[in-house]
Amino acid sequence: MVEGKRNITFVYQILGEAMLFFVLLFPLTQWMSLSLSYVLFSTYVVVSIVLFFLIRRWSSGFFPYLFSLAIIIMIAYFVGAGLLLGFIVGSFLVWRYYRHERDPDLNHEISLILSTSILTFIMIFFFQSWDLVYALISLYVVTWGGYAFSHYYNVDRRERKGGWKSLSVIFLSLITGTSVILLLFPYLRSLIGTLWSGISYAFLVGINGIMTLLAKIGLDVSRIEPMEEDSLPEMKFSSQERQEELQRMNDSNQETTQKVAEAIETGTVVLIVVALLLALITFFFLRKRVNIDMETATDALNYQYYAYGEDEKKRSSSTFSFHRSRTEGWVRKQFRTFEHFAARNGCGRYSNESIEGWFQRIGLTIESTELYQKVRYGSQTLTTEEKEQFELELKKLKQKIIEKNH
Numbered sequence: 001m002v003e004g005k006r007n008i009t010f011v012y013q014i015l016g017e018a019m020l021f022f023v024l025l026f027p028l029t030q031w032m033s034l035s036l037s038y039v040l041f042s043t044y045v046v047v048s049i050v051l052f053f054l055i056r057r058w059s060s061g062f063f064p065y066l067f068s069l070a071i072i073i074m075i076a077y078f079v080g081a082g083l084l085l086g087f088i089v090g091s092f093l094v095w096r097y098y099r100h101e102r103d104p105d106l107n108h109e110i111s112l113i114l115s116t117s118i119l120t121f122i123m124i125f126f127f128q129s130w131d132l133v134y135a136l137i138s139l140y141v142v143t144w145g146g147y148a149f150s151h152y153y154n155v156d157r158r159e160r161k162g163g164w165k166s167l168s169v170i171f172l173s174l175i176t177g178t179s180v181i182l183l184l185f186p187y188l189r190s191l192i193g194t195l196w197s198g199i200s201y202a203f204l205v206g207i208n209g210i211m212t213l214l215a216k217i218g219l220d221v222s223r224i225e226p227m228e229e230d231s232l233p234e235m236k237f238s239s240q241e242r243q244e245e246l247q248r249m250n251d252s253n254q255e256t257t258q259k260v261a262e263a264i265e266t267g268t269v270v271l272i273v274v275a276l277l278l279a280l281i282t283f284f285f286l287r288k289r290v291n292i293d294m295e296t297a298t299d300a301l302n303y304q305y306y307a308y309g310e311d312e313k314k315r316s317s318s319t320f321s322f323h324r325s326r327t328e329g330w331v332r333k334q335f336r337t338f339e340h341f342a343a344r345n346g347c348g349r350y351s352n353e354s355i356e357g358w359f360q361r362i363g364l365t366i367e368s369t370e371l372y373q374k375v376r377y378g379s380q381t382l383t384t385e386e387k388e389q390f391e392l393e394l395k396k397l398k399q400k401i402i403e404k405n406h
Contacts, residue, residue, distance in 0.1 A: 012146020016112045018045045019139040038131035065094045
């Protein structure tokens with residue numbers, strides 16, 4: 001991957017993940033009375049990213065990661081935000097730095113936007129805080145702007161117009177949808193309150209119906225009535241011991257009521273969290289299956305060979321889409337892994353592009369794929385020595401791609 005694109009992708013994906021982490025961390029900070037505003041959290045992230053890039057230029061290994069973590073903890077200490085919170089945020093950022101250093105482009109923008117949007121709108125119903133809205137809007141702007149700017153390096157000039165138009169439509173749709181929902185948010189809260197009142201009324205009607213049914217079958221329910229406030233009979237105590245006993249009973253009742261309320265609140269939160277996790281797991285599972293189907297459907301071979309120029313060749317495609325069979329066997333899986341590696345480093349294979357055309361375009365020799373084509377098109381089996389040679393050739397090709405980008 002080109003160094004400029006790599007750095008831009010690193011920054012905007014880290015910022016997007018940080019906004020998602022802020023939304024996830026927000027309930028914890030509220031329940032534990034921790035101080036973490038949107039401005040302070042953004043300061044943590046921006047300062048950490050800048051320092052990580054600066055230190056990485058002069059040092060390698062784990063020192064840039066440890067230095068970034070130490071700086072965030074130091075900032076948290078001086079602003080009085082709490083060392084624990086600084087350690088949590090710093091550890092998350094260090095983990096994401098390491099993850100993005102290993103894989104420069106995770107290609108998870110859609111997942112970030114959908115996950116953060118769903119969680120934010122749910123959190124807004126529980127916590128009336130504009131910090132959540134700021135985090136969501138920041139995610140939209142950073143993800144859209146970073147994605148568009150990072151692809152500036154790899155897209156031909158004549159193809160940029162259509163790409164910008166598509167990205168602009170997506171961005172305006174997200175901003176418009178967010179604005180509409182925020183404007184309707186007070187009415188949505190009122191609607192939910194009305195629905196809850198209706199549910200409560202239906203519950204009371206059901207209880208009344210049950211009481212009527214019990215009366216019809218012969219049970220005496222005339223004495224069952226709501227207890228009025230201050231309706232308990234006054235009791236006179238003849239001794240200090242009885243007063244102390246009543247006080248203990250009162251304290252015990254209050255403690256029991258508080259525990260029941262806490263249990264109900266905790267159970268509600270747990271149910272909400274479990275429901276969210278199940279929804280997200282289902283979403284990612286379905287998205288993964290869709291990606292696999294799309295990858296199988298669009299990754300086709302080119303069976304037409306004409307004397308096109310290089311620019312025309314990039315835009316050409318087969319009249320009919322002949323799809324590849326599913327990737328089976330060790331050799332083909334290894335070659336597919338190599339294709340993904342090349343794509344992450346800016347040398348990906350076009351749809352409907354032959355291996356010969358692909359290697360010629362990125363400056364590699366087609367002779368390196370002789371063993372692969374022997375298996376892929378000749379339906380032959382490689383010996384142990386040939387498998388070792390094939391693996392060595394793929395390593396050499398990966399090294400050439402890395403050298404090509406540096």
